[in-house]
Amino acid sequence: MSTPSNPDPRIDQAGATDESLLAAHEKLLGQHKDEKGHYRLQPLAVLFFFCGLILFGGTYLSSYSGLFDARVFDEHGQPPKAGAPVAKLDPREVGKKLFNNAACNTCHQVNGLGTPGVFPPLAGSEWVLGSEERLIRIVLFGAQGTLKVKGVDYPPTSQMPAFGKVPGSGYNWTDEKIAAVLTYIRSEWGNNASAITPEQVAAIHAKEGDRKSYTQDELLKLP
Amino acid sequence: MKNGLVFFVGLFAALALSWGAIVLGSHRQLGALAPFYDDSESASFPARPTGLAARGQLVYADLGCASCHTQQVRRPDFGGDQARGWGERQSVARDYIFQLRPQLGGARVGPDLTNLASRKPSAPDTDDLLKLLYTGSPLHPAYAFLFEERAIAGERSAVALKLTAGLAPAAGREIVPTERALSLVAFLLSLNTSYDYPESRPLPKAAAKKDAGHGAAPAAKKEGEKK
Amino acid sequence: MTIASTNAEVTAIDTQARWPLLLMLGGALKWLVVAGVLSLIVSIQLHSPAFLAEYSVFTHGRAVAMAETAFVYGWAANAGLALALWILGRLGGEPLRALNWVVVGTYAWNIGVAIGIVGIAIGDATSFSLLQMPGYAQPLMLVGYAAIAVSGILAWSGRRTDGTFASHWYAIAALFLFPWLFSAAQAMLVWTPVRGVLQAVAAGWFAQGVWTLWLAPLALAVAYYVVPKVTGRALSGYDFAPHGFWTLIVIGAWTGGRHLVGGPLPAWVATLAIVSCTLLLFHTLVVALNLRGAFGGGGTALKFIAFGVGAYVFGGLLDAVTAFRSVALVTQFTHFTTAQQQLALYGGVSMILFGGIYFAVPRLTGRPWASAAFVAGHRVTVVLGIVLLVVSLAAAGWIQGHDLNNPKISFADIALHTRPWLLLATAAQLILLSANLLLLVNFVRSVGACCCCGEETAPAEAPFRPAATMEAHAS
Numbered sequence: 001m002s003t004p005s006n007p008d009p010r011i012d013q014a015g016a017t018d019e020s021l022l023a024a025h026e027k028l029l030g031q032h033k034d035e036k037g038h039y040r041l042q043p044l045a046v047l048f049f050f051c052g053l054i055l056f057g058g059t060y061l062s063s064y065s066g067l068f069d070a071r072v073f074d075e076h077g078q079p080p081k082a083g084a085p086v087a088k089l090d091p092r093e094v095g096k097k098l099f100n101n102a103a104c105n106t107c108h109q110v111n112g113l114g115t116p117g118v119f120p121p122l123a124g125s126e127w128v129l130g131s132e133e134r135l136i137r138i139v140l141f142g143a144q145g146t147l148k149v150k151g152v153d154y155p156p157t158s159q160m161p162a163f164g165k166v167p168g169s170g171y172n173w174t175d176e177k178i179a180a181v182l183t184y185i186r187s188e189w190g191n192n193a194s195a196i197t198p199e200q201v202a203a204i205h206a207k208e209g210d211r212k213s214y215t216q217d218e219l220l221k222l223p
Numbered sequence: 224m225k226n227g228l229v230f231f232v233g234l235f236a237a238l239a240l241s242w243g244a245i246v247l248g249s250h251r252q253l254g255a256l257a258p259f260y261d262d263s264e265s266a267s268f269p270a271r272p273t274g275l276a277a278r279g280q281l282v283y284a285d286l287g288c289a290s291c292h293t294q295q296v297r298r299p300d301f302g303g304d305q306a307r308g309w310g311e312r313q314s315v316a317r318d319y320i321f322q323l324r325p326q327l328g329g330a331r332v333g334p335d336l337t338n339l340a341s342r343k344p345s346a347p348d349t350d351d352l353l354k355l356l357y358t359g360s361p362l363h364p365a366y367a368f369l370f371e372e373r374a375i376a377g378e379r380s381a382v383a384l385k386l387t388a389g390l391a392p393a394a395g396r397e398i399v400p401t402e403r404a405l406s407l408v409a410f411l412l413s414l415n416t417s418y419d420y421p422e423s424r425p426l427p428k429a430a431a432k433k434d435a436g437h438g439a440a441p442a443a444k445k446e447g448e449k450k
Numbered sequence: 451m452t453i454a455s456t457n458a459e460v461t462a463i464d465t466q467a468r469w470p471l472l473l474m475l476g477g478a479l480k481w482l483v484v485a486g487v488l489s490l491i492v493s494i495q496l497h498s499p500a501f502l503a504e505y506s507v508f509t510h511g512r513a514v515a516m517a518e519t520a521f522v523y524g525w526a527a528n529a530g531l532a533l534a535l536w537i538l539g540r541l542g543g544e545p546l547r548a549l550n551w552v553v554v555g556t557y558a559w560n561i562g563v564a565i566g567i568v569g570i571a572i573g574d575a576t577s578f579s580l581l582q583m584p585g586y587a588q589p590l591m592l593v594g595y596a597a598i599a600v601s602g603i604l605a606w607s608g609r610r611t612d613g614t615f616a617s618h619w620y621a622i623a624a625l626f627l628f629p630w631l632f633s634a635a636q637a638m639l640v641w642t643p644v645r646g647v648l649q650a651v652a653a654g655w656f657a658q659g660v661w662t663l664w665l666a667p668l669a670l671a672v673a674y675y676v677v678p679k680v681t682g683r684a685l686s687g688y689d690f691a692p693h694g695f696w697t698l699i700v701i702g703a704w705t706g707g708r709h710l711v712g713g714p715l716p717a718w719v720a721t722l723a724i725v726s727c728t729l730l731l732f733h734t735l736v737v738a739l740n741l742r743g744a745f746g747g748g749g750t751a752l753k754f755i756a757f758g759v760g761a762y763v764f765g766g767l768l769d770a771v772t773a774f775r776s777v778a779l780v781t782q783f784t785h786f787t788t789a790q791q792q793l794a795l796y797g798g799v800s801m802i803l804f805g806g807i808y809f810a811v812p813r814l815t816g817r818p819w820a821s822a823a824f825v826a827g828h829r830v831t832v833v834l835g836i837v838l839l840v841v842s843l844a845a846a847g848w849i850q851g852h853d854l855n856n857p858k859i860s861f862a863d864i865a866l867h868t869r870p871w872l873l874l875a876t877a878a879q880l881i882l883l884s885a886n887l888l889l890l891v892n893f894v895r896s897v898g899a900c901c902c903c904g905e906e907t908a909p910a911e912a913p914f915r916p917a918a919t920m921e922a923h924a925s
Contacts, residue, residue, distance in 0.1 A: 007749040009825045010818035011913055012809050014459050015682020016920035018540050019611075025678075026613040027922035028688045046690060046739075050732050057725040065718040070252035071422045073315055074298055075717040075775065094263045101264060177263060227607060234623055234699060238630055238663065241703030242655065249651045249719060250644060284577040287511015293783055297712040302779055306857035314714040319646035324577060327650050329709060331783040331854055332496065334861060362865055364499040368506040 091195065095184025098177055104185075107158070112189040119158050120149035123189035132196060133222045136204050139178050140164035142213030159213075164201075166210050175201040253316045259420050268418035271321045272410070279410025282403045284324050286366070293328035293335045294414070299425050308343055309335040310416065315423045318416040333363065340415040352408045353384055353400050369404035372396055459914035464813045466545040467536060470552045472814055472897055474532035474598075475807060477560050479890045481524025482800075486883035488517035493879045496785075497865075497872040507571040515570045515582035522580060522660070523563045523591070526799055528556070530668030531598050533806040534621040536814070537675045538602045541618060543610035548601040555597025562590035578639050578653040580660050585640040592632055599625040616691045616740070620671035623699055624664050631659045647714050655706035658723075661794065662702025662730075669762070669799040670698075670737065672806035673755050677744045680752050680809070684922055687739035694736025701729045708769075709787070711778040720775070727773040734766035750825055754805030757833060761797030765790065780855065785868070785875075786847025793840045796882075804832070804889070811896060818913050820895035824888045831885035839878035846871035 007013070016024075066072025069079035099105055107119040114121040122128050127135060127149060142162035147154045162169040163178060173181075179198040186193040258267035272280070283289070296310035304310060314337055319325040328335075340346050347355075359365025370384070375397050382405065383397040392398055400408075494501045495510045502508040539546040546552070566583025569575070574584035583591070602625045606618060635656035638644050644652055678685050685691070707715070707723035737759065744756040768790055772781050781787060808825070812818050819825055846868040853859040853867060 008818065009750045009822045009829075010820075011812045012680055012749040012751045013915050014679050014917040016679060017459075017917045018543070018679075020919040021675075021678055021684075022541060022611050022613065022615055024684045024920040024922035025615050025688055026611075028684055029613070029692070043690070046687075046732075046735065049735065050693075053729050053732055057729050060728075061721060061725050064724075065721045066716065068248075068716070068718040070316075070716050072717050073313060073422060073714070074425070075721055077717065097263045174262070180263065230619075230622070231626060233696075234626055235630070237696075237700045238627055238659070238703055240700075241659075241706070242634060245655050245704065245706045245719065245722070246638065246648075246652050249715070250648055252716065253648055254645055256646065285512075285573040285575055286509055287513075287515055287575060287577070289577060290511040290514045295713050301712050301775070303855040303857040313712075316647045316714050316716075318714060322646060324643070325646055325649055326577060327647070327713060329579065329783065329787065330785075331850075359500060359503060362499065362861055364495065364503040364510060366509065367504055368509075 091180040091183045092187060094177075095180035095182070096188075098173075098181045099184055103163075103171065104181065112185065112191075117152070118154070120147060120152070120154045122185050123191060125149050128185055129191055129193045131223060132194075132200060133204065134219045135182060136178070136196065136201050137208070137214055137219065137222070139182060140201065140205055141166060141208065141211055142169075143215070143219070144213045145215040147216050162213055164205060168212070174198075175205060256317050256320050258320070259317060259418070261418070268420070269318055269321055269416065272413050275406050275409040276413035277323055277410075279406035279408070279413075280323060280326065282407040283326055283410055286407075289326040289328040291328075291330055291332035292326075293331055294325070294337045295327045296335060296337050296416075304335060307334070310338045312417075312419060312423045312425070314416060315420055317420055317422070336411065336414055338415055338417065340412045341417050346412075349408050349412065350385065352411055353404060354386070356404060356407070357384055357386075357398060357400075358390055366404075369401055369407070371399050371401055373399060459917055460813050460816055463539050463543075463545045464536075465816070467539055467549060468814050470546075470549045470556070471532045471536055472811070473553065474528045474556050475811065476893065476897065477556065478525050478528035478532065479886070479893050481520050481528060481560075481563070482886045483883070483890055485517055485520035485525055486879070486886050488513055488520055490876070490879040490883055492517050493872070493876040497869050497876065506573070512570055512573070512575060515575045516567050518580065519563065519567055519570065519582050521795065522665070523566070523583070524560070526665055526668070526795070526803065527559070527563075529803045529807060530624070530665065530672075530799075531595075531602075533672045533803065533810060534624060534668055535598070535602050535605070536810055537617050537671060538605040538621055541615055541675070542605040542608060544605070544608055546601050547604045547608070551597040552601045555594040555599075558594030558597065559591055560594075562587050562594055565590065576640055578635075578649070578656070580657045581635055581639060581653065585636070588632070588636050588640065592629060592636075595629060595632075599629070616674040616685075616688075616695065617671040619692070619695050620667040620674065623695075624667040624671065627659070627663045627699075631656060631663060650710060650713065651706065651715065651719060654708065654710055654723075655703070658705045658708055659703055662698060662705060665795070665799050666698065666702070666762070669758065669802040673741055673744070673759055673802045676751050676755055676806055676809050677741050677747075678920065680749055681743045681747050682918060682920060683743060684920055685740045685743060687736070690736045691740055694733045694740065697730065697733040697736070701726050701733070705730070705773075708773060709782075711773070711775055711782060724773045724775070727770045730766060731770050734763050737766075738763045750829065751805040751809035753829060754801050754808060757836075758798055758801030758803075758805060761793055761801060761836075762799075765794045765798050768793070780851035781847060782851070784847035784851040784854070785843045785872075786851060789840050789843035789847055792836070792843060797836045797840060801832070801836070804828075807889075807893075811893065812913060815896055815900035816913070817896070817900060819892055820899055821892050824892035828885050828888040828892065831881055831888065835878050835882035835885055838881065839875055842871045842874035842878060846875065 064075040066075060066077050067079050072079055100110060108114050108122050109119075112121060112123040120127075127138065127147075138160060140162065141164060143160040145156045147160075161171070163171045163173045165172045165174070176198045178201045179196045182196040182201075185191065186195065258269060260267040294314075296312070296314045297304045298313035299305050301313075305312075318337075319327075355363060356366045357370050359367075372392055373396065375383075375395055379397055380399050383399050386392070386398060491502060491508060492510065492513045495503075495513065499510070502513075503510075506512075535546060535552065563583070566587035569584035569587055570582055574586075575582045576584060602621065606614075606622050609618075635652065638652040639649060639656075643649060674685070674691075704726040705723045707719035708727060710723070711720040713720070741755075741759045744752050744759050747753075747756070771777055772786070772790065808819070849867050849871070850864055853864045
């Protein structure tokens with residue numbers, strides 16, 4: 001029974017009983033082919049659509065999932081390969097952070113000029129720009145006694161502490177850290193000397209072993 | 224469908240499978256995320272928020288600030304987030320591990336707040352935020368109920384708002400932020416995720432260019448990547 | 451107790467279930483009006499932030515949470531459950547059992563929702579979308595739900611025919627899955643919260659589950675029943691209906707990361723959701739195929755359901771398109787997402803539920819609706835309201851999205867650009883509120899008319915013509 005032409009908006013007439021509704025649809029579910037035994041076109045098109053969606057979904061998933069890695073936040077990315085180094089930070093940046101982390105800047109100041117008569121400057125200092133053998137030892141093992149920097153004597157009371165992993169050091173910095181901070185001071189404030197590598201620091205550390213801080217005379221004996 | 228038990232099992236399995244994959248799967252990956260220790264700074268990131276800031280986040284949550292503000296910065300080539308100065312890098316999971324109730328938000332009627340405390344050229348300070356919360360603006364509702372107007376007893380309170388002209392209360396009275404207002408502001412001023420984790424660094428330009436293309440393009444081969 | 455096989459449209463199934471179901475439907479319509487008022491407040495605050503800002507209970511964030519809770523858990527839940535129970539009863543061929551439990555459950559659920567909304571107002575909202583009600587309200591809701599669902603499950607297991615119909619599957623799926631969704635979400639987010647951004651994942655899984663595994667099935671159960679009932683013809687392409695059903699259930703739950711595109715989560719979470727939204731297009735196609743009979747028919751119920759099915763299908767398409775990152779770039783975090791939500795909840799689910807209500811209530815009360823004018827008035831205004839709301843929010847969101855991605859445009863300018871559209875959206879909310887008031891008044895009058903007469907006296911004229919038998923034409 002089709003719906004009447006002027007339906008009362010206050011009530012909807014039923015077109016079929018509940019039992020026949022159930023029975024009719026049960027019959028439909030039982031059918032797979034029509035009477036002639038052919039498959040109908042409509043189901044095939046729907047099937048193709050479904051397969052197309054699956055194909056699309058699969059390729060999209062493989063391209064943009066970062067292989068389900070927890071470290072890939074950009075869908076274009078790939079998981080980092082095992083053993084591949086993480087993008088290294090610039091040693092100057094690392095050195096700058098170390099310098100300003102209340103380790104060096106308290107005495108040598110952020111501008112590298114030190115305090116006249118108390119703490120020597122690093123900007124334009126011959127110790128910083130000159131021999132790497134001497135400079136590395138100063139930072140690794142510390143310096144004691146009077147030190148002459150840019151023609152000015154700095155008293156023994158202003159001790160340069162040991163920063164390397166030596167007994168008595170409060171810092172115990174790794175060779176990488178020392179190399180980074182030295183690279184920084186050698187290229188900041190107008191200084192323009194070569195970078196220092198962690199290998200250089202490690203070699204000197206291995207050669208000298210554990211020892212107490214250097215005096216100016218000992219340093220000047222080095223090449 | 225006739226077999227009732229199979230039907231229920233199928234329904235349950237569908238739900239359980241999705242829960243297992245999405246929720247448990249991401250929990251397995253991110254549930255034990257530890258802070259990242261940086262040797263050169265001798266500190267681990269992110270830092271735990273102070274107790275006041277943590278309480279402030281709960282105030283933020285119960286006021287529903289997340290209905291207008293997000294706290295997630297998208298990556299550089301995805302929208303104008305970084306150009307607007309909302310962050311120098313995209314937000315990653317590690318930024319939220321110490322937050323009791325991360326308020327990622329879902330709408331940007333107002334700006335993103337992830338790095339409110341490190342906005343350049345100048346970040347807002349306590350007074351700016353308290354004033355905004357008390358008076359509101361044409362774009363931002365006022366939260367006057369977070370403040371108390373009371374008579375000045377003895378001398379002015381140290382945290383009383385410095386208001387001028389029409390906004391100032393009557394003589395002999397002051398506007399004092401409540402504990403909720405102070406903790407909310409402390410939370411807002413603790414929002415700073417500038418540390419650069421390895422996973423937050425953007426992809427190198429070369430790799431990104433190779434993969435750039437229509438999202439529907441099947442199997443875009445990444446020759447550089449797949450070895 | 452068996453029903454003698456007659457062609458009577460109204461039987462003891464309807465008369466016995468009358469008061470519990472009318473109680474639920476009345477509650478639903480009241481909640482709809484409450485939600486309408488709250489949504490109006492929210493809409494005004496978007497363009498005039500100072501509106502009600504001095505009252506902490508109506509501060510914008512809380513108003514949004516309250517409106518959403520009242521709409522989904524007040525209106526949609528009550529109406530959907532009532533219609534699902536009624537349909538399960540009719541298809542089962544036996545009067546509904548455990549109706550006392552249904553009444554208890556209805557009170558428990560609605561008291562829980564009311565406590566939840568008051569809790570949000572005083573500041574205990576959980577801040578999770580669609581789970582905003584505080585933890586202390588949730589157990590009561592769960593218990594109430596279980597009490598209501600028992601009747602539905604009994605109607606299904608005690609059915610007279612062996613086979614089942616699409617409405618059975620959808621209704622039972624909704625009844626069965628919601629408690630699991632709800633309690634899992636409570637465990638992960640409220641009682642023992644997971645860590646950091648995992649809360650966003652769990653909340654996303656829950657919110658998408660509420661839509662795909664609960665609200666959509668409830669609406670589809672109603673649509674699948676009313677369309678063939680009114681047209682008298684079997685649904686076309688029905689042999690795909692089981693595939694459409696299982697696609698929704700199996701794949702719908704995987705769309706959890708839908709709104710986390712570009713977020714602080716590994717890329718696979720969002721990619722999985724995008725793929726799932728696309729695969730759901732199959733389900734959308736099947737629904738469109740099956741229910742296209744609604745578009746030809748006349749009568750109130752079919753007109754509502756036709757709009758609802760159209761909105762549901764369009765919404766599904768839109769959902770798949772906006773899931774992709776290149777589109778989400780613009781639509782994410784904007785009013786466009788709200789527009790989609792309104793299209794789905796109001797245009798899709800609610801319109802289908804309205805159709806079901808218009809179909810069911812005369813059969814429950816035994817007499818037609820009280821006022822034809824109100825019926826027509828409701829229909830016209832609610833369609834106008836929804837179209838206006840969705841279009842204006844979508845326009846506002848589109849503009850907002852493009853402006854947000856242009857760093858030179860300040861938020862003051864964005865507010866200026868979107869203001870006209872947000873004003874239109876407020877007008878739309880006002881229209882919708884008045885539309886739903888019409889429905890509530892009509893409902894109260896219809897039920898009142900029935901109340902005055904006793905249980906057994908029939909109205910002056912028999913309102914229902916005997917129904918014919920449906921033929922199983924494969925069309």
